[in-house]
Amino acid sequence: MVNCESAFRFTIHYLRFTTMTRPRFDDAACDNLAQCVKEIESSTDAELVIIVRARSGSYAHVDYLFGFTVSFIILLFVLFSPVDFHPIWIPIDVVIAFVGSAFLSSRSNFLRRLFSTDKYRSKVTRTAAAAMFVIRETG
Numbered sequence: 001m002v003n004c005e006s007a008f009r010f011t012i013h014y015l016r017f018t019t020m021t022r023p024r025f026d027d028a029a030c031d032n033l034a035q036c037v038k039e040i041e042s043s044t045d046a047e048l049v050i051i052v053r054a055r056s057g058s059y060a061h062v063d064y065l066f067g068f069t070v071s072f073i074i075l076l077f078v079l080f081s082p083v084d085f086h087p088i089w090i091p092i093d094v095v096i097a098f099v100g101s102a103f104l105s106s107r108s109n110f111l112r113r114l115f116s117t118d119k120y121r122s123k124v125t126r127t128a129a130a131a132m133f134v135i136r137e138t139g
Contacts, residue, residue: 049136053128056121056127056129057124059106059112062105062111063103063105063106066101066102066104066111067099067102067105070100070101071101074093074097078093
């Protein structure tokens with residue numbers, strides 16, 4: 001069994017040096033969390049481990065859904081617009097629209113939230129938390 005102090009130090013190290021990219025989660029917030037965890041652990045038998053990750057799971061299907069939506073809109077525009085497009089360019093335009101918009105979605109948390117459901121995000125978060133718990137207990 002790993003003692004609380006070493007697990008706590010690893011967690012704080014993890015928070016400070018691997019995933020803290022947002023300005024609102026700075027050293028002061030990390031120190032505040034560390035103090036809160038110490039207070040809780042001193043008054044209970046519980047061991048608290050804080051793990052911060054950028055994402056709880058894969059959202060590739062959301063990227064593909066956004067890419068499909070944009071490419072379908074582009075296809076409808078190309079087929080029904082009054083502007084004439086050479087037929088050879090139609091599949092190329094659709095593929096470029098799909099790849100570009102899927103890439104854009106993969107870089108945008110806003111689009112990922114917009115095209116995924118709360119139920120899915122909650123499920124993935126719970127699964128990731130359970131997996132981290134198992135890894136923490138067995139590792």
